[in-house]
Amino acid sequence: MISIHNCKDELKNINLKATPARLAVLNILEKSVTPLDISHIFSLLNKKGLKTDFATIFRTMNSFTEKGLTKQINLNEGKARYEISRNDNHHHLICQNCGSIEDISDCPIDALEKEIQEKKKFIIKTHSLEFFGLCKNCQS
Amino acid sequence: MISIHNCKDELKNINLKATPARLAVLNILEKSVTPLDISHIFSLLNKKGLKTDFATIFRTMNSFTEKGLTKQINLNEGKARYEISRNDNHHHLICQNCGSIEDISDCPIDALEKEIQEKKKFIIKTHSLEFFGLCKNCQS
DNA sequence: TTGACAAATGCAAACTACTTGCATATACTA
DNA sequence: TAGTATATGCAAGTAGTTTGCATTTGTCAA
Numbered sequence: 001m002i003s004i005h006n007c008k009d010e011l012k013n014i015n016l017k018a019t020p021a022r023l024a025v026l027n028i029l030e031k032s033v034t035p036l037d038i039s040h041i042f043s044l045l046n047k048k049g050l051k052t053d054f055a056t057i058f059r060t061m062n063s064f065t066e067k068g069l070t071k072q073i074n075l076n077e078g079k080a081r082y083e084i085s086r087n088d089n090h091h092h093l094i095c096q097n098c099g100s101i102e103d104i105s106d107c108p109i110d111a112l113e114k115e116i117q118e119k120k121k122f123i124i125k126t127h128s129l130e131f132f133g134l135c136k137n138c139q140s
Numbered sequence: 141m142i143s144i145h146n147c148k149d150e151l152k153n154i155n156l157k158a159t160p161a162r163l164a165v166l167n168i169l170e171k172s173v174t175p176l177d178i179s180h181i182f183s184l185l186n187k188k189g190l191k192t193d194f195a196t197i198f199r200t201m202n203s204f205t206e207k208g209l210t211k212q213i214n215l216n217e218g219k220a221r222y223e224i225s226r227n228d229n230h231h232h233l234i235c236q237n238c239g240s241i242e243d244i245s246d247c248p249i250d251a252l253e254k255e256i257q258e259k260k261k262f263i264i265k266t267h268s269l270e271f272f273g274l275c276k277n278c279q280s
Numbered sequence: 281t282t283g284a285c286a287a288a289t290g291c292a293a294a295c296t297a298c299t300t301g302c303a304t305a306t307a308c309t310a
Numbered sequence: 311t312a313g314t315a316t317a318t319g320c321a322a323g324t325a326g327t328t329t330g331c332a333t334t335t336g337t338c339a340a
Contacts, residue, residue: 012337016287016288017286017287017288017335017336017337018336018337019287019288019289019335019336021288021289022288037326038326038327039326051290052289052290053289053290053291054326054327055289055290055291055292055327055328055329056288056289056290058326058327058328059288059289059328060288062327062328063288072216074214074216076212076214076268078297078298078325078326079325079326079327080326080327093256093260093262093264095262096265102260102262104256104260108252109269112248113271116233116244116271120233120242120244120276121276121279122233122235122242122271122273122274122275122276123273123274123279124233124271124272124273125236125272125273125274126271126272126273127269127270127271127272128216128268128269128270128272129249129267129268129269130267130268131253131256131262131264131266131267132264132265132266132267132268133262133263133264133265133266134262134263134265135262136260136261136262139261139263152308156316156317157306157307157308157315157316157317158307158308159306159307159316159317159318161317161318162317177297178297178298179297191319192318192319193318193319193320194297194298195298195299195300195318195319195320195321196317196318196319198297198298198299199299199317199318200317202298202299218296218297218326218327219296219297219298220297220298
């Protein structure tokens with residue numbers, strides 16, 4: 001868990017001003033077990049008593065993602081979700097029935113990446129890998 | 141390559157009427173080496189002298205994808221692309237500089253899927269896997 | 281501590297991808 | 311060949327995201 005002080009430093013390091021909205025967004029993402037979309041973040045900010053604006057959140061998330069502080073996740077919902085970038089390269093199990101999202105903690109793609117880089121002469125910067133199906137509860 | 145006759149049969153099999161627009165879309169997707177978005181398809185239809193409508197193409201692609209005739213591909217562009225469903229489970233190398241898209245013909249995830257299904261008790265129906273980076277031409 | 285300046289915010293409006301309602305046209309079946 | 315279910319075209323609507331601009335706020339140097 002990142003303390004508010006650390007968050008401030010983190011923002012300073014990437015040349016972003018530590019505004020209340022940004023600190024609150026970081027805090028919200030830190031606490032969340034699933035990637036959140038803009039509306040989620042908006043209403044959680046509201047709950048904290050922080051009035052803000054969709055445009056601001058979009059801009060915030062774009063800055064964070066540009067700077068590598070967060071990751072944009074695409075779950076084929078027609079909108080983006082965001083999560084804190086950690087150094088584990090994890091992926092998601094998305095239930096097509098109830099929409100629950102579970103993490104898979106280890107990424108097995110690294111070996112494969114090396115192979116592809118050599119074979120295809122394509123330098124891989126990042127990858128996305130998501131599994132869609134039925135979670136334990138929805139398999140009846 | 142699927143002939144027009146086979147296309148008609150294929151549509152009949154999945155209970156869709158073989159309209160000129162649909163046959164032309166299938167033909168376009170058959171010939172394309174990359175997944176196409178709706179605007180691509182629209183202008184290629186126009187080139188063929190076939191006047192149609194974005195709504196129609198969206199509806200067409202939704203039907204095709206529902207019936208499993210095509211696959212919807214998400215390359216984090218804020219819009220969907222489509223390609224013919226084939227029985228190979230291939231993935232894409234997307235160049236972040238020039239936007240070129242290359243196929244990787246074999247999918248190495250199958251073994252991993254089994255492992256995940258057992259460990260997590262999650263039934264995997266499908267997965268998405270895309271690699272983003274720099275193609276051979278953009279590595280200077 | 282303060283004042284200046286760059287950067288962030290809030291609001292409204294614009295933009296893009298996609299969907300829907302409805303009247304008309306068309307493919308297919310009997 | 312006529313009847314019917316389905317597809318189309320058009321226009322309007324919705325949702326996610328971006329942008330312009332005037333105002334506010336964080337930060338840094340004096």
